[in-house]
Amino acid sequence: MRNTYCATPSNMGIGINLMGDMDKNHMHDAILEILGTVGVKFESNDALEILAGHGVKVCKDSKVARFPGYIVEDAIAAAPGHFYLYGKSPEYDRLLGDGRVNWIPFGCGIKTKDLETGEIRNTTKQDIADNARITEALPEYDVCMQTVVAQDVPSHVEELHSFTAHAYNTNKNVTVGPMGKRSAETLVKIAAT
Structure with a gap:
């Protein structure tokens, strides 16, 4: 079976790392900025209501949700690895x-x-x-x-x-x-x- 060792992270074989840690951090910060300023459009009013109930800034007219950085960071921390x-x-x-x-x-x-x-x-x-x-x-x-x-x-x-x-x-x-x-x-x- 192909995934015999799927639960074990591995560095075996040839690899390529396109981004260093600093690059990843810069990208993460840029994404947080975009999510907080530009936001994401949601067509679902139910989704917008749920997001607003969790502290996300929602504009009902444009259907855009703007995510404060701390909410994104908390969600990442709460997500399973x-x-x-x-x-x-x-x-x-x-x-x-x-x-x-x-x-x-x-x-x-x-x-x-x-x-x-x-x-x-x-x-x-x-x-x-x-x-x-x-x-x-x-x-x-x-x-x-x-x-x-x-x-x-x-x-x-x-x-x-x-x-x-x-x-x-x-x-x-x-x-x-x-x-x-x-x-x-x-x-x-x-x-x-």
């Missing part, structure tokens, strides 16, 4: 964090080259299913993530179609971003079946 994604079977369980690198395909392409005709065309739900099967077959990928957008389904429920296309075509963990509370609840129901 690692956690598991549990797969459909134990062989697909993956540890995230603690310096461990996991590999995942990603994207959200809107065009693809049709393998049968050579035509450049809009991506479909079937393309998502096909890509999930490719990810399933490649042991180098730890988790399956959406690589294209299904443009043959209604956009307001695309993430539901994406998740089902993935879930029915791979046993690996699947990541998808729900577009709100109702969508998240529906995704949980789909995952439980």
